[in-house]
Amino acid sequence: MDKSEKRILRKRLFHHLDGLAMCGVIPVLEEWGLLERVFRTSGDVDELAGEYRANSGYLNVALRMLCSQGLLEAVRAEDRINYRPAVGKTPTDWYRHSTAYAPGRAWLELSVNSWNTPEAPITSEAIMAMEVLMDAWSDMPNEGIMGRIKNHLEGALVSPWLVALGTIHGNKPISTWEEHDIAVLKMDESKQESWGKVLQLLGWDRTEEGAFFLKRSSAYGVTTSYTRTFIWTRELIFGDGSYLWRTEPGEPEVHVDRTLNVWGSGGAHQAYFSHLDEVIKTVFNAPLEEQPVGICDMGCGNGALLLHLFEVIKSSTLRGKHLDTHPLELVGADFNHEALVATADHFRQEGVDGHFIWGDIGDPDQLALDLWTHHKIRLGDLMSVRSFLDHNRVYNRPIIDRPERATSTGAFAFRGERLKLRNVEQSLKEHFLRWSPYVAQHGLLVVELHTISPEEAAERQGIMPATAYDATHGFADQYIVEIPVFDAMAAEAGLTIEESCSRTFPSELPATVSIRYFKA
Numbered sequence: 001m002d003k004s005e006k007r008i009l010r011k012r013l014f015h016h017l018d019g020l021a022m023c024g025v026i027p028v029l030e031e032w033g034l035l036e037r038v039f040r041t042s043g044d045v046d047e048l049a050g051e052y053r054a055n056s057g058y059l060n061v062a063l064r065m066l067c068s069q070g071l072l073e074a075v076r077a078e079d080r081i082n083y084r085p086a087v088g089k090t091p092t093d094w095y096r097h098s099t100a101y102a103p104g105r106a107w108l109e110l111s112v113n114s115w116n117t118p119e120a121p122i123t124s125e126a127i128m129a130m131e132v133l134m135d136a137w138s139d140m141p142n143e144g145i146m147g148r149i150k151n152h153l154e155g156a157l158v159s160p161w162l163v164a165l166g167t168i169h170g171n172k173p174i175s176t177w178e179e180h181d182i183a184v185l186k187m188d189e190s191k192q193e194s195w196g197k198v199l200q201l202l203g204w205d206r207t208e209e210g211a212f213f214l215k216r217s218s219a220y221g222v223t224t225s226y227t228r229t230f231i232w233t234r235e236l237i238f239g240d241g242s243y244l245w246r247t248e249p250g251e252p253e254v255h256v257d258r259t260l261n262v263w264g265s266g267g268a269h270q271a272y273f274s275h276l277d278e279v280i281k282t283v284f285n286a287p288l289e290e291q292p293v294g295i296c297d298m299g300c301g302n303g304a305l306l307l308h309l310f311e312v313i314k315s316s317t318l319r320g321k322h323l324d325t326h327p328l329e330l331v332g333a334d335f336n337h338e339a340l341v342a343t344a345d346h347f348r349q350e351g352v353d354g355h356f357i358w359g360d361i362g363d364p365d366q367l368a369l370d371l372w373t374h375h376k377i378r379l380g381d382l383m384s385v386r387s388f389l390d391h392n393r394v395y396n397r398p399i400i401d402r403p404e405r406a407t408s409t410g411a412f413a414f415r416g417e418r419l420k421l422r423n424v425e426q427s428l429k430e431h432f433l434r435w436s437p438y439v440a441q442h443g444l445l446v447v448e449l450h451t452i453s454p455e456e457a458a459e460r461q462g463i464m465p466a467t468a469y470d471a472t473h474g475f476a477d478q479y480i481v482e483i484p485v486f487d488a489m490a491a492e493a494g495l496t497i498e499e500s501c502s503r504t505f506p507s508e509l510p511a512t513v514s515i516r517y518f519k520a
Contacts, residue, residue: 016155024230057413221264241416294329
């Protein structure tokens with residue numbers, strides 16, 4: 001398979017991820033008549049929310065998805081947003097066939113547990129829903145806007161199967177059909193038979209095309225882990241805006257399958273983490289007296305990143321040669337108590353000493369106090385590191401009103417409420433201000449996810465899965481702002497970027513991932 005063929009399949013993969021979100025959301029808007037309302041007469045998002053008794057925050061997320069698909073346009077004036085059909089034939093053709101997403105949603109509703117219970121039989125209802133979806137897929141042409149809808153439906157069809165097979169196989173990609181066969185045999189016979197029908201329909205069995213998607217099954221993990229959130233968009237948009245947050249303190253989160261999320265992100269994030277190694281080497285190859293006492297990984301998960309960075313320091317830096325006289329303090333902090341237990345166990349297995357402490361990324365003062373009280377370590381003496389966490393902080397309403405006009409184009413919500421963009425920007429600035437005293441000396445190394453404008457996303461269909469990113473994060477009250485906005489708020493908070501240690505992915509804007517090494 002040559003590069004051009006792989007490029008076409010990669011584009012299809014990104015359409016698959018967008019399709020998961022589209023299949024979850026579009027039938028809900030269709031069911032309530034809101035899709036017809038917007039495409040026929042346009043409308044202000046807050047007025048639409050009042051008319052349909054919807055939660056304006058999540059309705060805004062849903063309508064912005066259609067902008068990222070090039071189907072709607074958003075006209076912004078101060079804090080108001082008016083949505084109207086995009087100019088051209090494509091939106092009209094898409095709207096005429098928008099009911100095609102219903103079989104995709106029906107299949108997702110019945111297959112949501114397929115990936116984490118491979119040994120359980122597939123229900124007759126799920127088989128029926130799958131076959132209806134397969135028939136709908138078969139009836140669609142491969143060209144034009146219908147071809148894109150077909151790819152969206154294909155994404156809904158294959159994602160549960162790919163993540164099921166991928167997680168059965170483990171952390172390494174499925175690289176051969178023999179490995180695929182071994183994973184299939186671990187599924188119930190009813191699922192083996194159903195997956196065989198999918199392979200036959202798509203023409204993937206024993207082909208290079210099928211192998212391409214199997215090898216990249218982990219790429220589906222993060223988006224698929226939010227399937228429950230997509231299914232619950234009916235409640236989120238038109239019902240209880242706090243639906244995802246109905247758990248009691250200490251209970252597992254319900255909006256995401258965290259195990260699947262971690263599995264999927266592990267493969268996807270590897271390329272970014274290799275760049276972190278270079279920054280770590282720069283910091284810990286400096287003169288010993290200038291180096292931080294250690295590292296604090298905020299949002300440590302299972303401790304894998306912190307342990308990896310320790311190995312990099314130990315094997316590839318000046319500090320690593322002097323650990324007997326200059327020991328390295330490793331601090332893992334997390335909001336989730338189960339994560340702290342997992343990190344402690346991981347460190348114990350590796351024979352590495354560390355400090356593990358509960359912490360909220362939105363409250364570094366409390367983290368600093370607890371770290372000193374219980375471990376006699378000053379947060380400011382450490383290098384702070386975190387990955388894909390700042391956007392996932394609990395929203396803190398800004399202390400002051402931001403006078404400047406917002407530059408972000410995002411759609412952000414808190415428990416269903418539509419957040420004003422200038423308040424989201426000011427909240428991010430104040431977040432950085434809270435951290436500024438603790439990263440002044442040894443810096444803050446951040447890997448972060450970002451949105452791009454709907455106009456840029458529409459131009460890059462199949463190049464960036466922007467619709468999927470915005471849906472998973474928008475409906476789950478997460479705040480992925482554009483890279484220029486992120487950098488600007490950090491700068492206003494007094495943080496400067498060490499350019500030689502910073503990257504974006506892709507390398508040129510617009511980009512959806514950044515690595516920033518901030519100093520105050």
